[in-house]
Amino acid sequence: MKGQELDVAVVGASMAGLMAATHLPKNLNIAIFDPRKTIGYPFRCSGFINKKSFDEFNLPKRAIQNGIRFLRVVHCNQHILFDTEGIAGYVTERPMIEEELVAGIEKNGVDVRLGEGVKEIDGNSISTRKGIYSAKYIIGADGAGSIVRNSLGIKNPSTTLAVQYEFEGEFEPGEAIIHVAEESMPYHLWVIPINEHVARIGKRR
Ligand SMILES: Cc1cc2nc3c(=O)[nH]c(=O)nc-3n(C[C@H](O)[C@H](O)[C@H](O)COP(=O)(O)OP(=O)(O)OC[C@H]3O[C@@H](n4cnc5c(N)ncnc54)[C@H](O)[C@@H]3O)c2cc1C
Numbered sequence: 576m577k578g579q580e581l582d583v584a585v586v587g588a589s590m591a592g593l594m595a596a597t598h599l600p601k602n603l604n605i606a607i608f609d610p611r612k613t614i615g616y617p618f619r620c621s622g623f624i625n626k627k628s629f630d631e632f633n634l635p636k637r638a639i640q641n642g643i644r645f646l647r648v649v650h651c652n653q654h655i656l657f658d659t660e661g662i663a664g665y666v667t668e669r670p671m672i673e674e675e676l677v678a679g680i681e682k683n684g685v686d687v688r689l690g691e692g693v694k695e696i697d698g699n700s701i702s703t704r705k706g707i708y709s710a711k712y713i714i715g716a717d718g719a720g721s722i723v724r725n726s727l728g729i730k731n732p733s734t735t736l737a738v739q740y741e742f743e744g745e746f747e748p749g750e751a752i753i754h755v756a757e758e759s760m761p762y763h764l765w766v767i768p769i770n771e772h773v774a775r776i777g778k779r780r
Contacts, residue, residue, distance in 0.1 A: 578700065578707030581606050585714045586693050586701075586723050588614060590669075592716030593676035594632065596685050605685045606710075608703060610692030614677050615670025621739065621767040621775045623751065625664040638671040640769045645750040651757050656750075666767055666775075693717070696726035739777030746774045 581604050585592045588609035596607050611617075623643065624634065642662040648655050681687055688703070695702040699709050715723025719734050746768040754764040761780065768774040 578709050580604070581708050581710040583712045583714060584608065584693075584701050584708060584710035585716055586696075586721075587715070587717035588677070588687065588689065589673065589716065589718065592714065593673055593680065595714050595716055596680045597676055599685075601683045605680075606688055606708065607680070607685060608688050608691050608693050608701075610690065612690040614689065615673040618670055619739070620669045621765065621777060622667040622669045623664055623767050624667055626662050629665055629667075634667070634672050635675045638667045638669070638675070639665045640668055641666040641748055643749060643751045643767075645747070647750055647752045648755060649752060650755040666769055693722055696722060735780050737777055737779035739775055741769070741773055742776050743773055746771055 583599055583603055583605045585596050585605065585607040588596075588607045588611070592607055592609070596605060599605055622640070628634075643664050643666060644659055644662060646657040646659075646663065648657070677687055688705075691703045691705050693701055693703055696713065699711065699713070701708045701710060701713065713723060715721050717723055720731060724731060746766065748768050748771045750768065752766040754760065756763050762778045764776070764778040766774050766776050
């Protein structure tokens with residue numbers, strides 16, 4: 576069965592997929608698929624974006640929560656403070672950025688199909704639980720367990736676990752902190768302040 580014909584099917588409507596759909600020619604027949612029903616959630620990110628990328632991709636300023644100037648790198652009992660003497664990057668409300676990207680691509684006629692994950696890919700044919708599509712090009716932007724990558728016979732990369740919460744406390748609002756793994760603490764830990772009272776603190780092995 577041939578199904579609905581598309582020029583481009585973008586698999587995954589997170590940052591990579593939305594950004595790809597934003598930059599594709601507007602005259603193409605494009606659909607973007609994602610099993611998530613609400614764009615941007617679950618929100619699994621500290622939201623830090625370096626200033627150069629933020630500016631280059633013209634991301635929405637209303638998503639900025641904080642500006643970071645200093646980076647403190649801690650290892651064992653020592654630390655180094657880097658001062659960028661300006662704004663190195665922004666802490667952002669990432670779902671807001673994704674919402675704005677969706678609004679932009681919808682305006683350009685991209686069919687945003689939320690709640691519709693891709694189940695199977697066979698050559699140019701894509702099956703979801705709602706239908707079958709044939710696409711001239713398929714863009715794989717479906718994250719760590721990519722079905723697009725699997726369909727090409729490429730093994731998934733090894734993954735690592737990360738946890739993160741928003742904590743209340745007292746923080747230097749312009750300073751991000753990275754604790755580099757050491758023997759007594761075999762994981763990286765980061766502190767990304769949203770303001771002087773709240774920070775996203777996470778760790779990964
Ligand atoms: C705790 C944590 C904090 C982080 N903090 C930062 C940070 O501060 N700054 C930074 O730059 N990066 C950060 N990252 C990394 C960043 O989140 C990822 O690099 C980024 O999300 C990758 O974007 P992506 O679009 O490639 O994939 P993802 O964001 O993983 O999106 C993949 C999308 O594909 C969809 N999908 C999956 N399977 C299918 C399917 N079968 N069909 C259709 N769609 C599918 C998913 O629902 C999802 O929407 C952090 C990561 C974690 C875990």
